[in-house]
Amino acid sequence: MSQPLPSKIIASPVGELTLVAEGDALVAILWEGDDPARVPLPALADAPDHPVLCETARQLDEYFAGKRRAFDVPLAFRGTAFQRAVWTALLRIPFGETSSYGRIARALDRPHAARAVGAANGRNPISIIAPCHRVIGSNGALTGFAGGLAAKEMLLALERGDETIGNEF
Numbered sequence: 001m002s003q004p005l006p007s008k009i010i011a012s013p014v015g016e017l018t019l020v021a022e023g024d025a026l027v028a029i030l031w032e033g034d035d036p037a038r039v040p041l042p043a044l045a046d047a048p049d050h051p052v053l054c055e056t057a058r059q060l061d062e063y064f065a066g067k068r069r070a071f072d073v074p075l076a077f078r079g080t081a082f083q084r085a086v087w088t089a090l091l092r093i094p095f096g097e098t099s100s101y102g103r104i105a106r107a108l109d110r111p112h113a114a115r116a117v118g119a120a121n122g123r124n125p126i127s128i129i130a131p132c133h134r135v136i137g138s139n140g141a142l143t144g145f146a147g148g149l150a151a152k153e154m155l156l157a158l159e160r161g162d163e164t165i166g167n168e169f
Helices: 051-064 081-090 101-107 114-122 149-160
Strands: 005-010 017-022 025-031 044-046
Touching: 005 051, 017 051, 025 051, 081 101, 081 114, 101 114
Parallel strands: 005 044
Antiparallel strands: 005 017, 017 025
């Protein structure tokens, strides 16, 4: 049986987030009401003083206040090699910009894998920091998002400079 992973629940303008660490790295940011099958994890243990979780919470606070454009907490993606490649590609999408599933597939030299990229994107365990919200449909439409489309639009608006996220959510 696996040891429970340290976790910390934080309030955010896009709803309650559960931060999860393993060792000295962040392994997940889960949305309120997240389907447990989306990001399979062992049991979680409340660890509000865990250093990685506290640093992640601090950096997220700065991001939501419009004072941070990049994160530097250590990450440990848990998934297949293809999923990890997709999630790593997400980290290369610049702040305030968007990409598409097809563009990411081509960047991974898998030009016909747009649907597989979409499936991997949907299972991104480290939402916001690995910015799956920056991936939109090839026609420019917002597409599915584990945190909901309203949260996705809010994150994109924050990055466009339309607003800093307060308590609107």
